[in-house]
Amino acid sequence: MDLRHSFKENAYIVQLKPEALPTIKWDFPDEIKKLDLTVAHYFIIQEILGIPEKIQNRSPCIEYERNFTDCVSKVIREKAQMAIITNEISIEDVKRVSSCGCTMPKKSTLFYPKVICGFRYCSL
DSSP states (O other): OOHHHHHTTOOOOOOOOGGGGGGOOSOOOHHHHTSHHHHIIIIIIIIITOOOGGGGGGOTTOOOOOOHHHHHHHHHTTSSSOOOOOOOOOHHHHHHHHHTTOOOOTTSOOOSSOOOOOOOOOOO
16 A cells, blocks of 8 residues: 555544553553553554564654654655654653653653753763
């Protein structure tokens, strides 16, 4: 099936039914499973598109775009076959996930301004 023709002119709102949450087979606490990004990665990218969780962050089939307009434009210009738009992560989400001792999923915490921290190695 050619996804460009299926998704280019259409938009769908997808919402997880509460009873579907326990069917996520990933070994994460519920605080992470409830995030839109996790739902998109599990149900859409893994279960429907068939891209396993362990390769999603490095798959050449997936591109992450922070800008909504750029994301949709890529689909319209046929530079991408489809776009998955998720809700923003709230500070409450971050607090909930960190309080259970976990870290946020990759690509979910694009906060600005970034906190300046860490070390950089330079050889002299």
